[in-house]
Amino acid sequence: MSTYTIKDVAQQFQLPISTIRYYDEKGLLPFVARDVHGNRVFTDSDLNLIKTIVCLKTTGMPLKQIRQYIQLCLQGPTSIPQRQALLAQHKAAVLQQQQALAQALQEIEVKLNRYSAPNAVGMIQAELAYVAQEKAALDLPNAFAH
Amino acid sequence: MSTYTIKDVAQQFQLPISTIRYYDEKGLLPFVARDVHGNRVFTDSDLNLIKTIVCLKTTGMPLKQIRQYIQLCLQGPTSIPQRQALLAQHKAAVLQQQQALAQALQEIEVKLNRYSAPNAVGMIQAELAYVAQEKAALDLPNAFAH
DNA sequence: TTAGACCCTCAACCTAGGTTGAGGGCAAGG
């Protein structure tokens, strides 16, 4: 059972010290104690909660919502239903995000494949020609190289 | 072969009109032509490129980098190597992002499972007791319900 | 010929999420 300084925590989670202080200021770390000099003192349990915070942040949860979750945690077991609701909703959001990401990634891969195809230059030229024809047919200026 | 107004484009991509104008202002849409009144005129090819832009945005690419990609596209086939490099690098970033997301999601699921376990209340109480003991042993104040 | 629905620009404003710097305190080692 030991304690950690803000620097330790920063290193462990690969965050700037300023960010940890910012999170504290924003109410995400109400559980962190202070020593006689006002210095933050982190315990192992604190690290556990911070790990959860980082995890929620990684998945894109806004800090306000994270703060809300932490406040529910402070309240003890009575808030379990609310915590469940909050996390379940967030989980759904993350799943959607994963979907979107995977789909977009596929399109990027399609582009990449085009670029590494043997006749990539020819294909791009053909596309450019199509654009040129389209713009010309509509009497519009064409910003592409031609 | 037809043309589209900014409103059409906004609807198609589910973006506010203001965002499309903002992207244009930021140099992401240099290929969009104007009619005699200064109104933007979008072609089918334009929509294709915008689809790519949206895709890059979805995967978290900063607008500055997207602009760079678009500018490479304007230059014709000579910029294929640079485009390839840019997209390959971005693809790697997206893969990492997916990894992180999946891992964080797992932790969230672990939490959720805890909360829906039959003896969730007991477990949470035990955790709280542990925290209380830890803080007490170190002579620190405890912010949790107890 | 006027109302409604489009379109435009430009400048101001906004939120999230931090970062930076000034000004100051405590403690250990030389």
Next chain:
DNA sequence: CCTTGCCCTCAACCTAGGTTGAGGGTCTAA
């Protein structure tokens, strides 16, 4: 006893990515 390296607060500043509103033009249908 002083330098180095931690820690602190508070206020200012910053970037990204938009949004909003004023002020004004065009076109169509009643």
